[in-house]
Amino acid sequence: MAIEPSLAALQSAFARPGAVAFEMSPLGGIVARLTASGNTSTIALQGAQVLSWIAGGFERLWLSPAARLGTGKAVRGGIPVCWPWFAAHPHDDTKPFHGFVRTRPWEVVETGHTEGAAWIKLSYETGIADLALWPQEAEAQLTVRLDKDLSLSLLTSNLGEVGFVMSQALHTYFAVSDIAQVRIEGLDEMKYIDKLDTDARKVQSGDITIEREVDRIYLGELGTITLVDGAVPQRRIATKSTGSHSAVVWNPWIEKTKRLGDMGSDDAYKRMLCIESTNAGDDIVLVPPGADHTISVRYQVK
Ligand code: TA6
Numbered sequence: 001m002a003i004e005p006s007l008a009a010l011q012s013a014f015a016r017p018g019a020v021a022f023e024m025s026p027l028g029g030i031v032a033r034l035t036a037s038g039n040t041s042t043i044a045l046q047g048a049q050v051l052s053w054i055a056g057g058f059e060r061l062w063l064s065p066a067a068r069l070g071t072g073k074a075v076r077g078g079i080p081v082c083w084p085w086f087a088a089h090p091h092d093d094t095k096p097f098h099g100f101v102r103t104r105p106w107e108v109v110e111t112g113h114t115e116g117a118a119w120i121k122l123s124y125e126t127g128i129a130d131l132a133l134w135p136q137e138a139e140a141q142l143t144v145r146l147d148k149d150l151s152l153s154l155l156t157s158n159l160g161e162v163g164f165v166m167s168q169a170l171h172t173y174f175a176v177s178d179i180a181q182v183r184i185e186g187l188d189e190m191k192y193i194d195k196l197d198t199d200a201r202k203v204q205s206g207d208i209t210i211e212r213e214v215d216r217i218y219l220g221e222l223g224t225i226t227l228v229d230g231a232v233p234q235r236r237i238a239t240k241s242t243g244s245h246s247a248v249v250w251n252p253w254i255e256k257t258k259r260l261g262d263m264g265s266d267d268a269y270k271r272m273l274c275i276e277s278t279n280a281g282d283d284i285v286l287v288p289p290g291a292d293h294t295i296s297v298r299y300q301v302k
Helices: 007-014 253-260
Strands: 020-024 030-036 039-044 049-055 107-114 117-125 138-146 150-158 164-166 168-170 173-175 182-185 191-194 200-203 214-219 225-229 235-242 246-251 272-279 285-287 292-301
Touching (some): 007 030, 020 107, 168 292, 235 272
Antiparallel strands (some): 020 030, 030 039, 191 214, 235 292, 246 272
């Protein structure tokens, strides 16, 4: 497991003037800050977790006011990387929910910039500490690119001698002004697994609105999924994924927000909505020895 390098070492090796800088976050860990096209994004080395994306002058991601780095717990909000399994481990629910890399230190392997764009690539390679959780030799590499949009690409490489099956998610928490004025376009007529109704399989009818806890895995060749925040100023964010045939829509609503206990306030559910790019549900991925798989997503403010 990588030891977190010093801030000075990171600055010296990977800073790019005006595009990539490293700093101590008020949340208590080292973060990279990307600046490009008048936008910014902040990524924690812990979990390679995007914590912030400010585009067009607005913060587009929701982060719990209770979020802290270095506590051994996953940070609630931003874009958690759920790997190498999504939700509960398929055979052993004593293992961490959403895999184990959200709390691990990832290693910066590359940064770069061009006119109007900046990016960072971080890596997590499984090691001895992970064997009890997942006895595979694998590497995850997350590339975060900021330009007028925000793009993430998660490459999984099988470094071992045996194939493995995995599931995963880029578990994005979008900020919304009022959940009562939000809808999701683009999933009409798509099949989904309703996690709140004994995994019943259903079909979406029209746009999605949120009036209760929602936890659904949409399945199939999903096109552009658009979050529409109808409050003033109206905001639209289009999401388009590749390497994925599933997507999760989740809002904890009132009771689950209280049960989670790290949302920052009992009414936090009104200001967030997860639209996640996944390999989840029926959409699990086999990675043969020496092979790899990439899931990616682009977020565009419309
Ligand atoms: O992606 C939706 C979900 O699986 C929900 O069921 C809820 O558990 C959410 O993830 C958050 O999981 P976490 O482990 O971050 O508390």
